[in-house]
Amino acid sequence: GNSVTQMEGPVTLSEEAFLTINCTYTATGYPSLFWYVQYPGEGLQLLLKATKADDKGSNKGFEATYRKETTSFHLEKGSVQVSDSAVYFCALMNNAGNMLTFGGGTRLMVKP
Amino acid sequence: EAGVAQSPRYKIIEKRQSVAFWCNPISGHATLYWYQQILGQGPKLLIQFQNNGVVDDSQLPKDRFSAERLKGVDSTLKIQPAKLEDSAVYLCASSSSSNQPQHFGDGTRLSIL
Numbered sequence: 001g002n003s004v005t006q007m008e009g010p011v012t013l014s015e016e017a018f019l020t021i022n023c024t025y026t027a028t029g030y031p032s033l034f035w036y037v038q039y040p041g042e043g044l045q046l047l048l049k050a051t052k053a054d055d056k057g058s059n060k061g062f063e064a065t066y067r068k069e070t071t072s073f074h075l076e077k078g079s080v081q082v083s084d085s086a087v088y089f090c091a092l093m094n095n096a097g098n099m100l101t102f103g104g105g106t107r108l109m110v111k112p
Numbered sequence: 113e114a115g116v117a118q119s120p121r122y123k124i125i126e127k128r129q130s131v132a133f134w135c136n137p138i139s140g141h142a143t144l145y146w147y148q149q150i151l152g153q154g155p156k157l158l159i160q161f162q163n164n165g166v167v168d169d170s171q172l173p174k175d176r177f178s179a180e181r182l183k184g185v186d187s188t189l190k191i192q193p194a195k196l197e198d199s200a201v202y203l204c205a206s207s208s209s210s211n212q213p214q215h216f217g218d219g220t221r222l223s224i225l
């Protein structure tokens with residue numbers, strides 16, 4: 001079946017540091033890939049997505065590139081802010097487009 | 113655009129009691145999902161509705177969990193009787209169709225004593 005593996009957290013960075021959160025997946029066919037962010041006490045918000053190989057999703061300074069050869073979708077940001085502190089979830093949607101499979105989440109803590 | 117509304121935000125019950133959660137999706141969204149998010153884990157799909165019909169409930173523990181979406185809009189998820197391992201956040205999400213991005217509510221945090 002489909003699965004998503006994320007690097008374990010927490011990831012602790014100083015403000016303006018470079019961020020990478022690794023995500024790899026196992027799936028049949030050509031899934032769509034997503035990053036969701038969850039702030040404390042809130043539901044998940046879609047951060048960015050990519051629907052085919054070599055697509056780059058981007059939003060609010062975050063980027064992720066769909067790498068089919070390495071089955072990866074790593075999240076990056078050049079300069080993090082305290083307000084980016086949250087839990088980040090990598091997810092894939094199956095070929096039928098009706099099921100999201102989430103990774104376990106990575107908590108990011110950014111210190112001033 | 114109003115988001116996905118869920119209530120209550122928090123619920124504390126004792127094991128073997130019953131509990132119900134309510135979800136109002138974004139207006140016009142045909143597809144509705146219920147997820148269970150155990151602390152420290154990613155959400156796990158429990159059930160998916162397309163309008164008022166069930167598309168997938170393969171992960172729903174049907175001996176104790178039930179869900180309905182009678183008029184194809186609001187939905188309720190019920191647990192009866194609750195077990196300690198049901199302690200989790202229950203998230204509702206909706207999308208305009210099954211292959212479109214899902215929008216999540218803030219969830220209901222359930223604690224079982």
